[in-house]
Amino acid sequence: MRAGLYLAARFFLRYQALSLGFSLLAPFLSAVLYAAGWAATGGRADFEKFLYQAVGMVLLVLAQMATSSILWTLYEFMRGGQLEYLMASPARPLGVLAAFFLVELASSGLSFALSTAVLVAVAKGPAYGVGVLLAVAAAAATSLPLVGLALALSYVLPRVRNPSPISMLLNVGVVFFGGVLYPVSVLPEALRLVSSLLPFAAWAEFARSIALGLEAPVRHLGPLLGYMAYAAVGVAIWGLLARSLRISGRYHVW
């Protein structure tokens, strides 16, 4: 884990300025879109919906870090030959991946959270700004089911040799069924069922109720704990992947 933290810190600190720039861009563009909508509708654009989506954007970024980013990191390790050396060392490969995730959260995730918190604080009051920061911290702390889902899908990476299809699948899950940009309640019944099978919506609702409702999301804890099964399944499948790599020798994707 320490080696992974060292490595990830060296990676992400190099791009800190860039990531800060991107994080500022997201709320700025959202604000421009809202302003355009407000002007076009003669002031009828719903400000609460704008804030809903601004917070949703941060959650979307966090979800991508917990899912696609982990897959891409694994893929880069396979492509560069680092995975083999990692597996031949006494370190735990999962610890190195987790370290990458944590450092990415602490650098890029925090930048997004801060810029959105400032926006929400200006629009709704300082308490809500603090609420956004707490919500992001809570979302990060409860993102294990998302990480588990990514780990479970990483099993097919040595076969497909390209993380794009898998990460696209995960992104579809987050954007369409995840309740990050709009509430799941607007989905048709059948799609709501799909959404309930995935951990995203409960996770997003949990975080959003802190950020915009300023409430302790106790009622969301139960479902979220249930979705923790994804984390256990992900770790178990990761173990199977490690074993299958030792049988097949397919550590690389070049």
Added chain:
Amino acid sequence: MVGAGLRKRFVSRERVGFLRSRVRVVEALAGVDVEIGRGRLLSLVGPNGAGKTTLVRIFATLLLPDGGRALVGGFDVVAEADRVRKITGLMLYPDRGFFGRLSGVENLVYYGMLYGMGRRDARRRALELLELVGLYEARDRPFEEYSSGMRARLGLAKALMHNPEFLLLDEPTVGIDPVGARRVREIIRELKREGRTILFTSHNLYEVEELSDEVALIVGGRVVARGPPGELKRRLGFEPVAVVKAVCGGEERLLSRGGGGGALAELIREAHDGGCTVLEAYVREPPLEEVVVRALGGA
């Protein structure tokens, strides 16, 4: 380092049509026995696909053998993989396994930390090794700016970060210019002097002959011949040749005869008896390359 009856098969699917595929089985190791004494260097020599890298990877705990047993330092590579990893240094490709945007020293610190070293200790060790492999001046340059030779030397430094007793070096000089390859060989020779046990593979038989205590010729997943380079040559019917260059009656002649020092002494005596002046006398060992090519059935 001991391998007894090691077997490994790779099974893959080969697409033969839009919906059809067939199973392809490759027998990479078909019962390999090897043993490397402490402080010795064994080279694996053989054609591509012979099973050399598979054997290295089994010793590195990266591959599970289908049969047989492999021990490193007395530890089983399957049942005690973690203990094997702590005492083994690995170099699989001279130019892979590093992070391009990180400097040489940062890459080494990361690898040191993977083996449980603290950051400060890892940095101290990394600088020592960069000095050893002649990369100290380039320590802060990004890895992506390193030449092939520099990358190979960094690969060796990486394998040594945790000061392992056992080293697995799979073609460490492949794709490197002659000067860089010579530097890598010098380092390997130094490691041997330090008493490390080394499993080495290479297609460069000159360096195999130069470095090895023993050579194992591996073909089709089987060790077909094994022994010190000189002994291997004799066993495969190659003898040293005594050569004398002399001037006889104003004319330069080259006299040669199969055999070692005894044959050379005889030739020199005969040259003197014949009134010749000996210019040069030596025993020429047949190059290992010749031996291996013939053993493999080549020209």
